[in-house]
Amino acid sequence: MDASGGTQGPSAGRPSSADVEMQDQKEAAPGIARHDVEAVNVGAATKTSLYKAREAVHPKRVYGTFRNVKWAVMIVTLGIYYLLPWVRWDRGPGAPDQAVLVDFGAPRFYFFFIEIWPQEVYYITGLLILAAIGLFFVTALLGRVWCGYACPQTVWTDLFIWVERFVQGDRNARLKLAKAPWTFDKIRKIATTHAIWILIAIATGGAWVFYFNDAPTLAQNLLTGTAHPAAYMFIGVLTFTTYSLGGFMREQVCIYMCPWPRIQAAMIDEDALAVTYRTDRGERRGAHKKGDTWEGRGHCIDCKQCVVACPMGIDIRDGLQLECIQCALCIDACDSIMDKVGLPRGLIAYDTDINITRRQAGEPGRFNFVRHRTVAYAAILAVVGAVMLYGLLSRDLLELNALRDRIPNYVMLSDGSMRNGYTLKIHNMRPTEEEFRVTLEGLEGARFRLVGDSADRDTLPLFTAPRDRVDTIRFYIAVPPDRLPADDQTPITFRIENTERGTVETARSVFVTGGRR
Amino acid sequence: MTDQKEIDDHSGVETTQHVWDGIKELNNPLPRWWLWIFYATVIWSVIYWIFMPAWPLVSSYTPGLRGHSDRANVAQDLVEMYAERAAYAVRLNEASLEQIRSTPELLEFAIAAGDAAFGENCAPCHGRGAQGAPGYPNLNDDIWLWGGSLDEIAYTIRYGIRNENTSSHFSQMPAYGADGILTQTEIDDVTEYVISLSGGDANAAMARRGAGIYAEQCAACHGPTGGGDRLFGAPNLADREWLYGGDRETIRATIADSRFGVMPPWEDRLDPATLRALAVWVHERGGGED
Numbered sequence: 001m002d003a004s005g006g007t008q009g010p011s012a013g014r015p016s017s018a019d020v021e022m023q024d025q026k027e028a029a030p031g032i033a034r035h036d037v038e039a040v041n042v043g044a045a046t047k048t049s050l051y052k053a054r055e056a057v058h059p060k061r062v063y064g065t066f067r068n069v070k071w072a073v074m075i076v077t078l079g080i081y082y083l084l085p086w087v088r089w090d091r092g093p094g095a096p097d098q099a100v101l102v103d104f105g106a107p108r109f110y111f112f113f114i115e116i117w118p119q120e121v122y123y124i125t126g127l128l129i130l131a132a133i134g135l136f137f138v139t140a141l142l143g144r145v146w147c148g149y150a151c152p153q154t155v156w157t158d159l160f161i162w163v164e165r166f167v168q169g170d171r172n173a174r175l176k177l178a179k180a181p182w183t184f185d186k187i188r189k190i191a192t193t194h195a196i197w198i199l200i201a202i203a204t205g206g207a208w209v210f211y212f213n214d215a216p217t218l219a220q221n222l223l224t225g226t227a228h229p230a231a232y233m234f235i236g237v238l239t240f241t242t243y244s245l246g247g248f249m250r251e252q253v254c255i256y257m258c259p260w261p262r263i264q265a266a267m268i269d270e271d272a273l274a275v276t277y278r279t280d281r282g283e284r285r286g287a288h289k290k291g292d293t294w295e296g297r298g299h300c301i302d303c304k305q306c307v308v309a310c311p312m313g314i315d316i317r318d319g320l321q322l323e324c325i326q327c328a329l330c331i332d333a334c335d336s337i338m339d340k341v342g343l344p345r346g347l348i349a350y351d352t353d354i355n356i357t358r359r360q361a362g363e364p365g366r367f368n369f370v371r372h373r374t375v376a377y378a379a380i381l382a383v384v385g386a387v388m389l390y391g392l393l394s395r396d397l398l399e400l401n402a403l404r405d406r407i408p409n410y411v412m413l414s415d416g417s418m419r420n421g422y423t424l425k426i427h428n429m430r431p432t433e434e435e436f437r438v439t440l441e442g443l444e445g446a447r448f449r450l451v452g453d454s455a456d457r458d459t460l461p462l463f464t465a466p467r468d469r470v471d472t473i474r475f476y477i478a479v480p481p482d483r484l485p486a487d488d489q490t491p492i493t494f495r496i497e498n499t500e501r502g503t504v505e506t507a508r509s510v511f512v513t514g515g516r517r
Numbered sequence: 518m519t520d521q522k523e524i525d526d527h528s529g530v531e532t533t534q535h536v537w538d539g540i541k542e543l544n545n546p547l548p549r550w551w552l553w554i555f556y557a558t559v560i561w562s563v564i565y566w567i568f569m570p571a572w573p574l575v576s577s578y579t580p581g582l583r584g585h586s587d588r589a590n591v592a593q594d595l596v597e598m599y600a601e602r603a604a605y606a607v608r609l610n611e612a613s614l615e616q617i618r619s620t621p622e623l624l625e626f627a628i629a630a631g632d633a634a635f636g637e638n639c640a641p642c643h644g645r646g647a648q649g650a651p652g653y654p655n656l657n658d659d660i661w662l663w664g665g666s667l668d669e670i671a672y673t674i675r676y677g678i679r680n681e682n683t684s685s686h687f688s689q690m691p692a693y694g695a696d697g698i699l700t701q702t703e704i705d706d707v708t709e710y711v712i713s714l715s716g717g718d719a720n721a722a723m724a725r726r727g728a729g730i731y732a733e734q735c736a737a738c739h740g741p742t743g744g745g746d747r748l749f750g751a752p753n754l755a756d757r758e759w760l761y762g763g764d765r766e767t768i769r770a771t772i773a774d775s776r777f778g779v780m781p782p783w784e785d786r787l788d789p790a791t792l793r794a795l796a797v798w799v800h801e802r803g804g805g806e807d
Contacts, residue, residue: 050533051546052546054549408657411658411804419657421657476803
């Protein structure tokens with residue numbers, strides 16, 4: 001790994017895009033010897049500033065397998081993001097019919113057939129563990145595929161570049177437009193680009209808030225200006241971030257803001273795949289004229305198509321580097337050139353540095369996917385996934401908590417009876433009203449008195465728990481002096497039974513006498 | 518320092534030409550936008566000073582153009598909360614205490630409101646769980662000095678005990694020792710008798726002597742068999758519950774010096790709905806009488 005490349009910034013020690021253009025032209029002329037010198041120190045005898053301005057990157061359109069994969073991933077991920085809040089899912093009367101809804105007011109999280117209560121937030125924890133380990137796993141196998149294909153920053157930047165290209169043309173046209181004086185045509189093109197960007201940004205912020213409210217209702221409220229100010233605020237913030245990060249910051253986000261490239265440095269090992277320039281095959285690089293032999297030289301003709309295709313503004317031939325998001329667009333760019341010059345594809349390919357070393361030593365390259373860490377990640381993924389699945393499938397729609405009064409711990413009545421106060425919380429997670437029979441086990445001679453009662457009861461009555469909420473029942477249990485248990489604390493069990501469905505839930509507690517018998 | 522570049526030999530990176538103890542600082546330039554964001558935060562902080570409370574002054578602070586005050590916001594929230602509760606307060610005031618108790622919705626509100634009001638006003642003496650303390654009755658049990666029905670509890674809360682309010686409960690136990698009504702020996706004898714009333718381990722001979730004195734001096738209020746009298750707030754001496762403690766020394770001190778538990782009248786401090794909610798809350802602690 002080129003560690004120093006990471007600390008030097010994006011293009012320190014590399015030619016600027018303007019230099020690249022000039023070299024492109026030089027190399028196009030046949031018979032002229034080309035000096036492959038990186039001109040970092042030329043004309044810079046004075047000190048470099050402490051701050052470095054961003055150099056705009058104008059990636060060139062490429063065609064190929066990985067570009068197609070990226071289009072597909074973009075369509076699927078953005079499609080899910082923008083449209084998912086509009087998917088309906090019938091949960092019966094009184095319940096929201098939005099398939100994916102984070103309802104902070106209720107508070108409930110709905111995901112198709114799953115409904116999560118706040119105390120079940122451990123499912124989210126499990127999901128985050130799965131996501132983290134999944135990321136480690138994929139990284140150990142295939143390198144930064146997350147960065148290259150699925151990261152929102154990558155996907156939206158790709159979309160924004162597509163808009164830019166659609167309005168202003170491909171790389172050369174954009175470079176020309178950037179240098180051109182401010183004519184009406186330039187203003188029109190730039191304004192159109194930014195207008196489309198802002199529309200996309202608004203749609204992005206707009207889609208976000210729909211996940212937290214009923215989408216059709218909120219959409220109507222947003223349009224009529226009657227939605228909650230927080231909704232407009234979130235749309236505003238996300239519009240700003242999408243517009244600025246996708247339109248202006250782009251590769252700066254990956255290079256300076258995001259911690260993942262740094263974490264990446266620790267996650268990748270020598271066997272992890274990475275978008276790699278195969279130096280063993282490419283070097284010595286140099287211009288190639290038709291009819292010349294390929295013997296005694298490398299296959300890289302130094303056309304720099306990989307450099308101009310790169311959305312990060314780097315040269316993949318410098319080796320594995322922090323700035324490379326491994327989007328594989330340089331592979332497509334290089335493959336199309338290899339086809340033209342009649343050489344096999346794969347001068348730049350998913351490969352490993354250790355394979356380059358092996359091939360240079362005359363050994364065949366090999367891929368080693370089954371390693372200690374990949375096996376461990378897969379095992380953790382399987383275990384956590386299985387636990388999550390079991391948890392979701394065996395999830396109870398009924399829960400019972402028994403809370404005993406602590407102040408006072410117990411009360412002695414005038415006849416010497418000892419009394420404890422209890423609060424039962426019945427979590428009825430069903431979408432329907434349910435009736436429960438509550439019984440007490442483990443205490444002889446118990447008398448019950450509900451709040452609001454005028455006399456003791458022998459048994460507790462039937463309770464009706466409202467749909468989809470926690471019902472609270474408070475009552476006192478008294479034991480007459482002649483039947484008091486010998487122990488200071490007597491373990492007891494509350495048992496609730498759904499009278500119709502027969503489902504049973506229990507909660508344990510104690511009956512305390514304070515040793516007064 | 519010169520304008521000439523200096524490249525660090527080890528890393529190949531340009532230095533800033535700053536040297537401390539022979540250590541050179543490398544110049545890996547920050548992105549320019551980072552600097553802009555820093556300036557933006559500086560400008561933001563100045564805007565914040567102008568609009569929001571910011572700088573402490575000698576005895577106050579700069580209030581800012583927006584006049585923002587968390588204290589005022591809380592006051593506003595409270596006003597809104599009371600407005601929201603007003604509908605219930607009206608219903609609490611219109612219903613009888615018994616109706617509140619038999620209407621689940623009102624009962625739930627009264628218990629919740631009563632619990633909050635008890636914690637704020639009553640807990641310092643009676644304890645957060647109304648468990649009481651020596652001299653302050655436990656409100657969870659079924660033993661009541663001045664009566665345990667809803668109306669009696671409401672009356673006690675409203676007017677209090679032995680205070681300046683003309684409607685408050687009032688009674689006065691003589692200080693038999695301090696006022697010289699009984700001799701030390703007689704007090705000892707009555708003490709033994711009082712202990713014997715609740716089945717305690719008393720000196721039989723002394724208790725026998727004390728019985729006569731009790732009938733003469735104490736029975737008028739505490740009853741001939743020590744059952745107490747709620748008209749005077751006179752405690753039952755025959756049960757095992759002792760307000761100030763049931764040991765010999767405490768009982769003797771009570772007889773000799775008397776006890777005057779006081780409770781303020783809450784009608785001056787709490788609104789009628791809260792008073793009613795408190796009465797229901799205390800009643801529903803499990804010891805309320807019908």
